Amino acid sequence: MTEPLLRVRDLKTYFVTEQGRGTARAVDGVSFELYPGETLGIVGESGCGKTVTSLSILRLIPEPPGHIRPGSVIEFEGRNLLTLAPAELRAIRGNQIAMVFQEPMTSLNPVFTVGDQIAEAAIIHQGMSRKAARARAIEMLTLVGIPDPAERVDHYPHQLSGGMRQRVMIAMALVCHPKVLIADEPTTALDVTIQAQILELLDRLQTELGMAVLLITHDLGVVAGQADRVVVMYAGQVVETASTTGLFDGPLHPYTEGLMAAVPRIDAPKSRLQAIPGQVPAATAWPSGCRFHPRCPHAWTKCTIEEPPLLGLGDGDHTARCWLVQEPGRRKRDAQ
Amino acid sequence: MTAPLLDMQNLVKHYPGHPPVRAVDGVSLAIAPGQTLGLVGESGSGKSTVGRTILRLQEPTAGRVLFGGEDVFALGTAPLRALRRRMQIVFQDPYSSLNPRMTVGRTLREPLEIHRLVPPAQMEARVTALLDEVGLDTAFAGRYPHELSGGQRQRVGIARALSVEPRFIVCDEPVSALDVSVQAQVLNLLADLQRKRSLTYLFIAHDLAVVRHIADQVAVMYLGRIVERAPAAAIYTGPRHPYTRALLSAVPEPNPRATRERIVLSGDIPSPAHPPAGCPFHPRCPHPKKNDRCRTEAPALRATSDSPAHLAACHFAEEPM
Numbered sequence: 001m002t003e004p005l006l007r008v009r010d011l012k013t014y015f016v017t018e019q020g021r022g023t024a025r026a027v028d029g030v031s032f033e034l035y036p037g038e039t040l041g042i043v044g045e046s047g048c049g050k051t052v053t054s055l056s057i058l059r060l061i062p063e064p065p066g067h068i069r070p071g072s073v074i075e076f077e078g079r080n081l082l083t084l085a086p087a088e089l090r091a092i093r094g095n096q097i098a099m100v101f102q103e104p105m106t107s108l109n110p111v112f113t114v115g116d117q118i119a120e121a122a123i124i125h126q127g128m129s130r131k132a133a134r135a136r137a138i139e140m141l142t143l144v145g146i147p148d149p150a151e152r153v154d155h156y157p158h159q160l161s162g163g164m165r166q167r168v169m170i171a172m173a174l175v176c177h178p179k180v181l182i183a184d185e186p187t188t189a190l191d192v193t194i195q196a197q198i199l200e201l202l203d204r205l206q207t208e209l210g211m212a213v214l215l216i217t218h219d220l221g222v223v224a225g226q227a228d229r230v231v232v233m234y235a236g237q238v239v240e241t242a243s244t245t246g247l248f249d250g251p252l253h254p255y256t257e258g259l260m261a262a263v264p265r266i267d268a269p270k271s272r273l274q275a276i277p278g279q280v281p282a283a284t285a286w287p288s289g290c291r292f293h294p295r296c297p298h299a300w301t302k303c304t305i306e307e308p309p310l311l312g313l314g315d316g317d318h319t320a321r322c323w324l325v326q327e328p329g330r331r332k333r334d335a336q
Numbered sequence: 337m338t339a340p341l342l343d344m345q346n347l348v349k350h351y352p353g354h355p356p357v358r359a360v361d362g363v364s365l366a367i368a369p370g371q372t373l374g375l376v377g378e379s380g381s382g383k384s385t386v387g388r389t390i391l392r393l394q395e396p397t398a399g400r401v402l403f404g405g406e407d408v409f410a411l412g413t414a415p416l417r418a419l420r421r422r423m424q425i426v427f428q429d430p431y432s433s434l435n436p437r438m439t440v441g442r443t444l445r446e447p448l449e450i451h452r453l454v455p456p457a458q459m460e461a462r463v464t465a466l467l468d469e470v471g472l473d474t475a476f477a478g479r480y481p482h483e484l485s486g487g488q489r490q491r492v493g494i495a496r497a498l499s500v501e502p503r504f505i506v507c508d509e510p511v512s513a514l515d516v517s518v519q520a521q522v523l524n525l526l527a528d529l530q531r532k533r534s535l536t537y538l539f540i541a542h543d544l545a546v547v548r549h550i551a552d553q554v555a556v557m558y559l560g561r562i563v564e565r566a567p568a569a570a571i572y573t574g575p576r577h578p579y580t581r582a583l584l585s586a587v588p589e590p591n592p593r594a595t596r597e598r599i600v601l602s603g604d605i606p607s608p609a610h611p612p613a614g615c616p617f618h619p620r621c622p623h624p625k626k627n628d629r630c631r632t633e634a635p636a637l638r639a640t641s642d643s644p645a646h647l648a649a650c651h652f653a654e655e656p657m
Contacts, residue, residue, distance in 0.1 A: 045515035046486075161604040162379075191378035191542065193601045196586035200600050218515065221588030244592045262520040264545035266587050270568060272527065273549060275520035279485050 004033035005212050006057070006076050006097075006180055012069035013049075013056045017284060024283035026052040026066075028236035034180065039206065039213040041227030041244070043220060045259075047280045048233040050216045054182050057081070057214075058093050076180070095125040098173035102185035105165060108157040114141075114168045115153035121175045140171040145201060163194035170201065177209055184216040199226060220263050224248060232256050235291035236283060238310065242318040252313060252320035254296045290322065298324060298332050339405070340366035341504060341536045342390065347399035349382070349389050357609045359385040361560035362399075364637075367553075369503075372530065372537040374551030374568065376544055376583075380605055381557040383540045387506040390538075391423055392416060403504070421451055424497035426490075428509035433493055434481040440467075440492050441477030447499045466495045470525060487518035494525065504536045511546060523550055544587055548572055556580045559616040560608055562637055566646040576640050576648040578623040581657060599657075615650070625652040 013027040027049040034040050044050045055061050057074055059081065074081045076092060084092070101107040109117060118140050119133035128136060134153065141149035144167040157165055166186065173181060183202065187195040199222065206213055215226055223230055223244065230247045232240040232255070240253040251257045261274035278295045281287055289306055293299040302323055311325035312318065324331055342365075349360040360382040367373045377383040388394050390401045392408060401408040403423060411419060427433040434443060444463050448454045454462045464474045470491040481489055490510060497505055507526065511519040527550060529535060541547050547554060548568060555565040556577065564577040575581045582599040589596060601620045606612055612619050618630040629651055637649040 045517060163604055191605070192544075192586045193378060193582060194604065195588075196598055196600045197602075199588075200598075219588060220516075220590040224590050224592040224594070225588050248590065248592050259516060260590065262516045263590050264520075264523070264543070264549045266545040266548055266572065266584065266589065268548065270549060270551070272524050273520035275524055276517035277521075279487060279518060280515075 002035055005036050006034040008032050008057065009073035011053065011056055011072045011074065013052050013061055014067060014069060016065045022284040025236050025286065026283050027056060030238055032231050032238065032241065034212050034214055036212055037210055038228045039215055039226055041223040041230045042214065042216045042233060043218065043223050043230060044233035045218055045280060047283065049236040050233050051184055054184050054214065054216050057182065058097060058099060059089060094121050095176045096178050097180040097182065098178040099182040099184065100169050100173050100186045102188050105157065107169060108165060110157055113154050113156055118172050118175055121172065125176050136175060140175050144171045162190055163197060166190060166198055167201065174205060174209065178211060180212050180214065182214045185218070187222065220260060235281060235286050237291065237321060239292065240320040246318050252318065252325055253322045254298055255292045298330060300330060338368055341369040341404060342367045343402040344390060345400040347386065347389060347401065348397045349385050350397045353609060355609055358560050358611060359608055360389065363562055365555055365562065367536055367538060369536050370534050371552045372539050372550055374547035374554040375538060375540045375557060376542065376547055376554060377557035378542060378605055380608060382560040382608065383557050384508055387425065387508050387538060387540050391425055391506060421500045422502050423504045424500065424502040425506040425508060426493050426497050426510045428512055431489065434489060436481050439477065440479050443492060444495055444499055447496065451500055453500065466499055469498065470495045486514050487521060490514060490522050498529065506538045506540065508540045509542065512541065512543065526550065544584060559606065559611050561616060561649065563617065564648045570642065570646050574642060576642065576646065576653040577650050578621050578657060579617050582622065623652055623657055625655050
């Protein structure tokens with residue numbers, strides 16, 4: 001079996017809240033692996049910790065108020081990123097591991113041309129001359145499908161549409177041919193026809209450049225279309241991991257089931273949706289036992305007291321943090 | 337057919353500029369009482385402007401809106417205020433549409449006081465009843481918006497709209513800021529309230545899947561115009577306009593085994609200040625029959641061969657793609 005490119009082990013990222021209202025355990029013991037060439041989807045709703053996970057990987061968490069707890073490990077090609085010296089980390093960040101954010105307007109610098117911003121990484125990481133880097137920027141704009149790249153290279157972000165800006169962000173991220181691309185909600189701010197363009201572009205670039213993609217999204221539709229494997233997060237934890245087909249064919253965790261039932265379907269006629277009752281609890285006060293138990297239709301006493309580990313089914317590549325995996329007889333048939 | 341509750345006739349809203357921005361460019365739509373019309377489109381299509389203009393939150397450039405037979409644009413200040421009791425709006429962003437310095441209770445009392453709908457002695461009971469109707473506990477009356485989750489805020493926004501007992505509500509992207517699990521709660525609430533209070537909705541959204549779950553009729557907007565309009569089932573199972581076909585095909589399906597062909601449109605939506613000549617969709621149109629006529633002659637919104645109720649603005653609506 002191939003070695004993972006990126007290995008996250010027991011990642012805990014906590015935040016000290018204002019006015020001493022306690023510690024927000026935003027990411028609370030997350031583990032997963034990313035293998036070369038694959039797309040791993042991390043899916044979850046607001047507050048589940050998916051974005052904090054991705055920012056922690058590149059050590060982009062502002063400290064204070066945040067801090068990554070001792071014992072957390074983020075290994076890239078065998079080296080723990082959390083213990084690297086700043087200079088060593090800089091050599092990896094933006095070079096071997098790059099990131100695309102949700103909001104291209106706020107992530108691009110408004111006072112520099114897109115060419116300058118794409119060239120910057122090539123100059124810093126690869127020691128290119130300004131002239132060579134500019135040529136490289138034009139090449140990258142061509143690669144991401146921007147028309148008239150030789151002209152666009154001198155444009156400022158505000159002169160571009162939302163879809164174009166996201167293409168520029170992708171060009172910036174890929175200029176050093178990273179091995180890992182972290183894409184955090186890369187299409188969430190875009191219209192659906194533009195989203196289709198960007199997803200197609202990411203697909204093509206992944207094949208051409210052979211990189212691994214960590215795709216963070218709230219959209220089960222995007223995950224279904226893009227990911228090879230999926231990690232479902234809830235309340236700062238991984239609650240289910242599976243191959244994409246395995247997850248959609250037979251979700252194990254009641255939260256995953258609830259999420260799938262709540263998604264409006266374009267192929268279903270006018271009807272009521274299955275909502276998950278209640279809301280995501282606060283990160284300063286996760287519920288006892290299984291963190292989903294207050295919203296779970298199957299929960300029994302054990303779930304309120306004892307926190308389930310990730311339990312495997314079959315050959316173990318499908319796991320869920322739910323006691324039902326061990327005690328399927330407890331599943332209530334009439335629920336959901 | 338019953339008379340429509342809301343009848344928009346050739347609504348136009350241009351914003352001044354050189355050239356002017358043609359946000360809404362001749363929209364005619366009617367909504368029957370008790371029905372939901374889904375108005376769908378991408379950013380810049382003009383769908384929100386339609387919603388705001390029919391309520392006269394902004395003044396129209398041209399056209400007419402009849403509400404229960406009354407000409408909305410001809411009303412003076414006092415009758416307009418009276419009309420606002422009958423027509424309400426729920427906004428997308430409950431974070432910015434609620435006053436952060438008002439408790440939920442005060443937010444709900446304010447419209448009741450302005451319209452003098454409830455004697456002071458019964459105010460408390462009415463606020464409690466409204467909260468209950470949207471699924472919130474009485475304790476919420478004393479809370480401020482920042483103490484609420486997104487879903488709870490949207491419930492308050494809905495309760496505020498309901499407080500004056502309207503017949504018609506413009507729902508402008510009411511669930512787009514919410515997570516899926518909460519989005520489903522709010523959509524179900526809107527459907528329940530519609531049944532209970534015989535409400536009529538104009539439901540504005542960019543998400544076609546959401547609209548499918550709530551709308552009876554669907555109209556698709558592109559660059560300020562309606563390009564297709566039909567009963568919901570007909571639009572989703574047999575879209576006729578190439579834009580609608582592309583839009584539907586682009587919605588990511590939560591099914592990894594999906595085999596649906598994705599039509600990826602090239603280019604961006606043109607600016608409504610510079611709409612293309614002829615059919616506004618022609619520069620991005622993937623229809624194989626596209627020809628010079630599309631580049632010069634804007635197609636009228638017309639009945640297709642499917643049914644008189646299925647309208648499309650395409651010269652080749654009946655041709656396969």
